[in-house]
Amino acid sequence: MSDVIRKGWCPDAWRPMMAGDGLLVRVKPRVGRLIRDQALALADAAITHGNGLIDMTRRANLQLRGVTESGWPVLLERLMALDLVDADAVREKRRNILVPPIWRQGDDSHRIACDLLARLDELPPALPGKVGFVIDAGAAPLLHDQPGDFRIERSDAGDLMLRADGRSTGCAITPSGEAEALIALAHWFVASGGAAAGRMARHDAPLPGWATGTLRAAPAAILPWRKGTSYGLPFGRIDAALLARLAAALPPGSGFRTTPWRILLLEAPVDMQDDGLLTDPADPLLRVDACPGQPACAQASVETRDLARHLAPHMAGRLHVSGCAKSCASAAPAAVTLTGRDGRYDLALDARAGSPPLRAALDRAAVLAHFGAA
Ligand code: SF4
Structure with a gap:
């Protein structure tokens, strides 16, 4: 083992x-x-x-x-x-490809993802394990706020473009050359020292000319x-x-x-009612991120999900309850963030987990009282 x-x-x-x-x-x-x-x-x-x-x-x-x-x-x-x-552990490690979930067989997102899946062996061996690809090639981008280092997106002119994460604009790509461009960008990332930075968004080396452009992504949509x-x-x-x-x-x-x-x-309608399924898009739990916390995670010093359930109906914006500053459930800022530390909760507003707190070292009762959820 x-x-x-x-x-x-x-x-x-x-x-x-x-x-x-x-x-x-x-x-x-x-x-x-x-x-x-x-x-x-x-x-x-x-x-x-x-x-x-x-x-x-x-x-x-x-x-x-x-x-x-x-x-x-x-x-x-x-x-x-x-x-x-995958039967090959290296290929499995590289298979980090996010696609819009409403792709259809043979559309651009599906086609490009399958092309890339077939060419994983061509990615550089030194590519860090957390690096990933986003292929958001539908008519309206759905994955604009999802992290991903090397991206294919739809431009505001309706064409496909290549964009490196952390850059606001991208470049045009030749039709059917999308996977090739992604692989080339991954090789440039490694060759230019990107592995030390870890992620494309933190790698500030100037992009090569062929990956530089002024195209902007089309206006974003949300999942219906x-x-x-x-x-x-x-x-x-x-x-x-x-x-x-x-x-x-x-x-x-x-x-x-x-x-x-x-x-x-x-992919087909099913009428199912269960406490473990949220059927109302306005359900407050859909605006909550909470990692497993105690006792499921050894790094957590606090319970997370039961507290989040109690607080959710009292929240107007997103709530993030994190068992520690590692912030596994969400890397994004939330309107209210509670971060576990030494068995208590640090409260921050419009912040990521682990940000300087507005109120520090609250116990559960104090957190509930702060939000009128006692
Ligand atoms: S954020 Fe911390 S406590 Fe929560 S799952 Fe990650 S490591 Fe565990």
Whole structure:
């Protein structure tokens, strides 16, 4: 079991991370699609080898929690057989591609993502594991606020463009040359010392001329909510048994689309009522980010999600409750942020987790009282 990484890693199925509730095994559905039979088998695997809890991440991936060390090798084999994990660990590590969840077979987002998937071996070996690609090639960009180092986007003139994260503009690309351009930009990133910066947005070397342009992305859109096919997951979590019930209700050949917004999309309508599913797009829990906190995470000194549930109805904007300053649930600023520190909560407004607090070292009762939620 020496391959099992204990802490401080960007985990994937080949290199799971030890959390407070057991191993965390990340699954990256290809082009964010989980077909019905894959979902049924994944749910069974989560129950058999883990604690039956599955989290959908901000990169639209799925994480099986509470996996035992003895169960992990068997789980890995099962995930590979389901085509949910690559048989090559290096390719699996590089397979960080975010697409808009409403892509259609053969459209630009799907085509470019498949091109890139087929060429992962061409990426530079020294590319940091957290680096990722965003392919947001629909008519209206959906992923504008999602982090991703190397990006294909739709320009305001309707053409496709290449943009490096952290740069406000991008350049035109030749039709069908999108994957080539992404790979070339990844090679430039490594060759120009980007690995030391870690992420494209922090790498301030001037871009090469061929990747420089003045194109701006088209105005952003938001994911449409459709009753029966859009289900919110509180804190991004779904019970494996519930996932199995949803999958069983889907017609054969259909499946799910994962999203970075804690919303699970179904490819066919299913009428399901369950406490674990949010069916109202105005549900306050959809405006909340909260990491697992205590006791699931060993780095947490505070409980997070129960407190977030109590506070959510009292919030006008986004709420972020983070078990520590690492801020796993969201890197973005929130209207209200509570960060755990030494068993208490630091409160900050319009801030990221770990920002200088407005009020420090509050206990749970003081937090609830501050927001009139006592
Ligand atoms: S942010 Fe939350 S999940 Fe991440 S390390 Fe801290 S306590 Fe753990």
